[in-house]
Amino acid sequence: MFRLWARIFKDNHMIRDTVVCDDRPETRTHKVFDALDAVCYQFDLGKPIWLDSNIADFKRHDKTRFLSDNFIEAVDFDYLEIHVIEED
Numbered sequence: 001m002f003r004l005w006a007r008i009f010k011d012n013h014m015i016r017d018t019v020v021c022d023d024r025p026e027t028r029t030h031k032v033f034d035a036l037d038a039v040c041y042q043f044d045l046g047k048p049i050w051l052d053s054n055i056a057d058f059k060r061h062d063k064t065r066f067l068s069d070n071f072i073e074a075v076d077f078d079y080l081e082i083h084v085i086e087e088d
Contacts, residue, residue: 001021001022001086002023002035003085004019005018005085006020006081007083008043008077009077010077016043020038023088036048036082045071045075046071048080051069051070054070062083064081065081066081
């Protein structure tokens with residue numbers, strides 16, 4: 001089972017969160033991108049742009065933060081954090 005936890009923070013407070021589960025026999029990369037798509041759909045957000053710093057953080061910690069610079073449209077929160085909490 002693959003699970004990704006997504007949280008939205010504003011003023012150092014978590015204002016929304018969700019967990020996306022995926023048990024398909026896909027690659028880890030596909031599961032991460034599909035989970036992020038599901039999170040963006042659920043939170044009614046545009047898809048964030050992966051910068052080099054996001055990729056490095058995600059490879060190192062299985063976690064990254066998408067700031068307002070990662071989104072094309074304006075967002076009303078400080079950052080979106082995704083974290084892989086379970087992998088098979």
